[in-house]
Amino acid sequence: xxxxxxxxxxxxxxxxxxxxxxxxxxxxxxxxxxxxxxxxxxxxxxxxxxxxxxxxxxxxxxxxxxxxxxxxxxxxxxxxxxxxxxxxxxxxxxxxxxxxxxxxxxxxxxxxxxxxxxxxxxxxxxxxxxxxxxxxxxxxxxxxxxxxxxxxxxxxxxxxxxxxxxxxxxxxxxxxxxxxxxxxxxxxxxxxxxxxxxx
Amino acid sequence: xxxxxxxxxxxxxxxxxxxxxxxxxxxxxxxxxxxxxxxxxxxxxxxxxxxxxxxxxxxxxxxxxxxxxxxxxxxxxxxxxxxxxxxxxxxxxxxxxxxxxxxxxxxxxxxxxxxxxxxxxxxxxxxxxxxxxxxxxxxxxxxxxxxxxxxxxxxxxxxxxxxxxxxxxxxxxxxxxxxxxxxxxxxxxxxxxxxxxxxxxxxxxxxxxxxxxxxxxxxxxxxxxxxxxxxxxxxxxxxxxxxxxxxxxxxxxxxxxxxxxxxxxxxxxxxxxxxxxxxxxxxxxxxxxxxxxxxxxxxxxxxxxxxxxxxxxxxxxxxxxxxxxxxxxxxxxxxxxxxxxxxxxxxxxxxxxxxxxxxxxxxxxxxxxxxx
Numbered sequence: 260x261x262x263x264x265x266x267x268x269x270x271x272x273x274x275x276x277x278x279x280x281x282x283x284x285x286x287x288x289x290x291x292x293x294x295x296x297x298x299x300x301x302x303x304x305x306x307x308x309x310x311x312x313x314x315x316x317x318x319x320x321x322x323x324x325x326x327x328x329x330x331x332x333x334x335x336x337x338x339x340x341x342x343x344x345x346x347x348x349x350x351x352x353x354x355x356x357x358x359x360x361x362x363x364x365x366x367x368x369x370x371x372x373x374x375x376x377x378x379x380x381x382x383x384x385x386x387x388x389x390x391x392x393x394x395x396x397x398x399x400x401x402x403x404x405x406x407x408x409x410x411x412x413x414x415x416x417x418x419x420x421x422x423x424x425x426x427x428x429x430x431x432x433x434x435x436x437x438x439x440x441x442x443x444x445x446x447x448x449x450x451x452x453x454x455x456x457x458x
Numbered sequence: 459x460x461x462x463x464x465x466x467x468x469x470x471x472x473x474x475x476x477x478x479x480x481x482x483x484x485x486x487x488x489x490x491x492x493x494x495x496x497x498x499x500x501x502x503x504x505x506x507x508x509x510x511x512x513x514x515x516x517x518x519x520x521x522x523x524x525x526x527x528x529x530x531x532x533x534x535x536x537x538x539x540x541x542x543x544x545x546x547x548x549x550x551x552x553x554x555x556x557x558x559x560x561x562x563x564x565x566x567x568x569x570x571x572x573x574x575x576x577x578x579x580x581x582x583x584x585x586x587x588x589x590x591x592x593x594x595x596x597x598x599x600x601x602x603x604x605x606x607x608x609x610x611x612x613x614x615x616x617x618x619x620x621x622x623x624x625x626x627x628x629x630x631x632x633x634x635x636x637x638x639x640x641x642x643x644x645x646x647x648x649x650x651x652x653x654x655x656x657x658x659x660x661x662x663x664x665x666x667x668x669x670x671x672x673x674x675x676x677x678x679x680x681x682x683x684x685x686x687x688x689x690x691x692x693x694x695x696x697x698x699x700x701x702x703x704x705x706x707x708x709x710x711x712x713x714x715x716x717x718x719x720x721x722x723x724x725x726x727x728x729x730x731x732x733x734x735x736x737x738x739x740x741x742x743x744x745x746x747x748x749x750x751x752x753x754x755x756x757x758x759x760x761x762x763x764x765x766x767x768x769x770x771x772x773x774x775x776x777x778x779x780x781x782x783x784x785x786x787x788x789x790x791x792x793x794x795x796x797x798x799x800x801x802x803x804x805x806x807x808x809x810x811x812x813x814x815x816x817x818x819x820x821x822x823x824x825x826x827x828x829x830x
Contacts (some may be wrong), residue, residue, distance in 0.1 A: 290540050327533070354539045366587045369537040369558065372619045374817045380523070387530060389597060398533045 283381030325375025331394035599699025687830035699726025
């Protein structure tokens, strides 16, 4: 990449993601009638080959992910990623289900897909609003896999950078962690940085 | 108004599909929606979606996400648990319907943006998931009960083992006292007293054997670890040590065999069996022969031998059937233990003619052990 990533760039992304998840939290509050709070995310921008060195991401192989691919003035994939127990807890908390087994059945997956969709839409809506970019999206896809699979699956993007935002949810006194990950196509980060610096 | 031609491909899909424009006015309404709502294309096309379904007008999140789909072109999915039901419960079919809704953006060639709202009836799926959840809950409950039963059983076993330890220890103490006094009486000048004392010593020694055998059975059941290299000499000598007053000969080999730390019980019980059938004057000899990867071990004695029933039971002792009680009764505890241990070492005993017996007297137990 020709230009180095500065602290201001990270702050700008944090702000964009924060606006997005703030809006998502508002929506989740309304539809779940629970007090959903989302922490200000920690944001890191890392080259794909350094991805293993990041501490804040979950390392399991069975992560619950909801992802949306997009293309336009910048392209890539944005996903929300939860560890399996967090995912089940989240699904149960937002539906007000008590107890039951912690595994993810069809109905819980459906709920998780909607929550993931709201979060990703919030973040991407915020980014495309501020950057005045129009993107085309795929429909949200739910998967259970590891982070590496998530990246490997979008090899066609010839990606080089990953933006990771870690946010913590609190729903009905339950603390649930999740990651918001943007895997960007080659050249997309430069374009994004340019646009962010103009804002 | 009729459905526009360019949406006609969606007309007969098995899911409900409608298209709304950027003013949220319905521009397409498919056949499935007509069935579910009882509203025809003519009834709805050109009317705002919120006019057709007034409950949506007050659902800010639905409207916001619908607009996100049209203006930001971001697809939206609504689960049946969280999202609003687009078609109200009191629909034309008269049945309550679990709905999953997806909204995808659609831009027409003329540049106009639409949202395609797709509604699926997932009532059957929900029923299946609920049945699966119930089934899983029952399975978990049964598993928990089983775990609790196993835990209780373990506790009971531990308690029984403790009683067995205490009882064995106390009985052995009394046996020692009996043996001590009886040994003193054995050296009495009075022949009758000495004869009776010998009987008492023999009975006390058998009592020791029984306690040892019961303890061996317990170890047999609780110690299921794999085979390890063990010293054959140590196992034989340990067995001999328990019968220091009996004439047992053995030439040490220095060999190691694949067995476990219960191998000494094989010898202890074989020696005990010889004493049972031959009395305290019995002679025993342990012979070891090399046979390629194995060592063949013979335990010979000059006892009165075994009954046909005992021989038959030992011959079939490795067969896996439910006749444990029968085997125990016919072979006695010591030989039962020998059979079970040898089975664990991948072998079984063979009965033959002894080198020590004269005439029909004497018995030979042979078995092979894998060399280390």
